[in-house]
Amino acid sequence: MARTIAEIQQEILLEKEKHSELSVLTSTSKTAIWRLWVYIVATAIWLHEKIVDKNALLSRPHTLFWYKEQALNFLYGVDLEWRDGYFQYPKLSKEKIEELSVVKYCAISERLFEDIETSNTESLSNIISEYYYNQVGVLTLKVAKEGEGGNRIPLEGIELRAFKAYMNQIKDAGTQLRIVSNKGNAIAIELEVFVDPLLIYPGSDSSKGISNSGKSLSNLSVEPVKDTIEEYLSTLEFNGAFVPTYLIDKIQQIPGIELPILRSVIIDSDETGRREVVYNDIDSKSESPFFVPSSGYFDLEKSDLKITYKAYNLQTNPNFNI
Numbered sequence: 001m002a003r004t005i006a007e008i009q010q011e012i013l014l015e016k017e018k019h020s021e022l023s024v025l026t027s028t029s030k031t032a033i034w035r036l037w038v039y040i041v042a043t044a045i046w047l048h049e050k051i052v053d054k055n056a057l058l059s060r061p062h063t064l065f066w067y068k069e070q071a072l073n074f075l076y077g078v079d080l081e082w083r084d085g086y087f088q089y090p091k092l093s094k095e096k097i098e099e100l101s102v103v104k105y106c107a108i109s110e111r112l113f114e115d116i117e118t119s120n121t122e123s124l125s126n127i128i129s130e131y132y133y134n135q136v137g138v139l140t141l142k143v144a145k146e147g148e149g150g151n152r153i154p155l156e157g158i159e160l161r162a163f164k165a166y167m168n169q170i171k172d173a174g175t176q177l178r179i180v181s182n183k184g185n186a187i188a189i190e191l192e193v194f195v196d197p198l199l200i201y202p203g204s205d206s207s208k209g210i211s212n213s214g215k216s217l218s219n220l221s222v223e224p225v226k227d228t229i230e231e232y233l234s235t236l237e238f239n240g241a242f243v244p245t246y247l248i249d250k251i252q253q254i255p256g257i258e259l260p261i262l263r264s265v266i267i268d269s270d271e272t273g274r275r276e277v278v279y280n281d282i283d284s285k286s287e288s289p290f291f292v293p294s295s296g297y298f299d300l301e302k303s304d305l306k307i308t309y310k311a312y313n314l315q316t317n318p319n320f321n322i
Contacts, residue, residue, distance in 0.1 A: 002049035008042040054084060062172050064108045064139070071108075071141055074166050075100040076159055087170050102159055104146040107239030107296055110139050138176040141167070142239055142296035152238070152297045155181040184299030187233065187242070190263040191251075191305075193225055194312035199256030200224070202311035214309045216256070224254045225307055233298050241290035242267075242298070244279050258312035268302075269294055 016022050016038075025034045073089075078100060080087040092100075143163065147153035155163060160181050167177055193214070195202055201212040216222040228250050236242065244262055251260040265279040278288045 002046060002053050005039075005042050005046045008045050009038055012038050012042060064110060067139060067141065067167075067171070068106050068108050070170055071103050071106040071143060071163075071167065072101075074103050074163055076102045076162060080166070080169055102145050102155065103143045103163065105142075105144040105152055105238040105296065107142045108139055109239075111137065138178050140178045140180065142180045144181060144238065144296060151300075152184060154183055154295070180295070182295040184295050184297045184302070185293035186268040186302035186304070187293075187298050188264075188266040188304040189229060189247075189306070190265075191225070191307045192261040192263055192310065193251070193257060193307060194259035194261075194310050196256045196258055197311045197313075200309070202309045214307055225251055225257065225260070225309075226305055228254060229305060230300060230303075233300060233303065236297070239292060239296040241292045242278070243290045244287070245289070265291075267291060267293065 016025070025032075027035065029035065075089055075092075075097065078089055078092070081090055143155060144152040145155055145159070154160075160179070163181075164177075164179050167179065171177060195214075199217055201215050201217060203213050212220060214223045214225055216224060229247065232247055232250055233242070242265075244265060248260055248262055251257055261281075262279060263281055264277065267276050267278055268274070269276040276291075278291045280287070
C-alpha cells in the first residue's frame with residue numbers, strides 16, 4: 001500500500017538529520033526552498049508508489065485464495081463499478097460494509113483435468129463427456145452466512161442469486177463456477193462408552209424416575225461425552241473434515257472415560273436427504289478415514305447422538321475374561 005506524502009516527507013526529514021553537511025538547512029518555513037524540494041520529491045515518490053500498487057493489483061494472479069477473498073468481500077444490494085481497470089465497489093464506510101456483508105464463510109476447491117483416469121483406447125468424446133460429467137476444471141465455492149448465536153446458515157434465495165451474479169461479473173473469462181449454499185448436513189453418531197462409575201453415571205437412576213446416564217456425578221448439568229462431541233462438530237473449520245479417530249481421541253481424554261467405542265456415523269449427504277454411512281463397525285467394509293460435509297458444515301440442531309453408557313470393571317465383568 002502506497003505511503004502518504006506526509007509519511008514520505010517525514011522519512012526524508014529524518015534522513016536529513018543524519019547528515020551533518022545538511023545541518024545548515026534549519027528554516028521551518030513551508031516556503032523555504034529546501035522544504036519545497038522535499039515536498040516535490042515526496043510527491044513524486046508517492047505517485048510512483050501509487051502506480052506500482054495499481055499495476056500489482058491488475059497483474060495479480062487470480063488464485064483460489066483470490067476467489068475466496070472476493071467472495072468474502074461481497075456486499076448485498078450494492079452494484080459494482082468499473083473503475084481503474086477492474087470491477088470494484090463504491091467507497092463506503094466501515095460500518096456500512098459490515099452491515100451489507102453477507103458471506104461469512106467460504107471454501108473453494110478445484111478439480112483438474114489430470115484427475116480423470118484415461119486409457120489409450122478411450123475416445124476423445126468419452127474423455128470430454130467425463131470432463132463435464134465430473135465437473136473437472138470447475139471451481140466449487142461453498143458459502144454460508146452467520147445466523148443467530150453464530151450458527152452457520154445458507155444464503156437465502158435472493159441473496160444467493162445476487163452473490164452468483166457478483167461472482168460471474170468479477171471472475172476471469174472462461175472460468176466455470178459452481179456455487180453451493182445449502183443447509184448444514186445432519187449427522188447421527190452412535191457410541192458405546194465404558195465409564196468410571198466413581199465419576200460418571202453409567203445408567204439411569206430408576207429410583208428417582210430420571211435418567212442421569214452419562215452425567216458427571218459432581219455436576220448433573222454436565223454430560224461430558226455429549227458436550228465434547230458437540231464442541232468438536234461446532235469448532236470444525238468451514239468445509240473441514242470430520243475425522244472419527246480425532247473424535248475418539250477427544251472423548252478418550254475426558255476424566256472418567258475408560259473405553260469409548262464408535263459404533264456408527266451416518267450423514268445426510270445432500271439436500272435430498274440421501275444418507276451415507278461413514279462408519280459402521282459391524283460390517284466388513286472399510287471405513288471412511290474422514291468426511292467433508294457437502295454443505296461445508298454440520299447442522300447441530302439436526303444431529304442425533306445415541307450414547308450407551310456402561311460401567312467399566314475389568315476385574316469383575318466376565319465379558320472381559322477371555
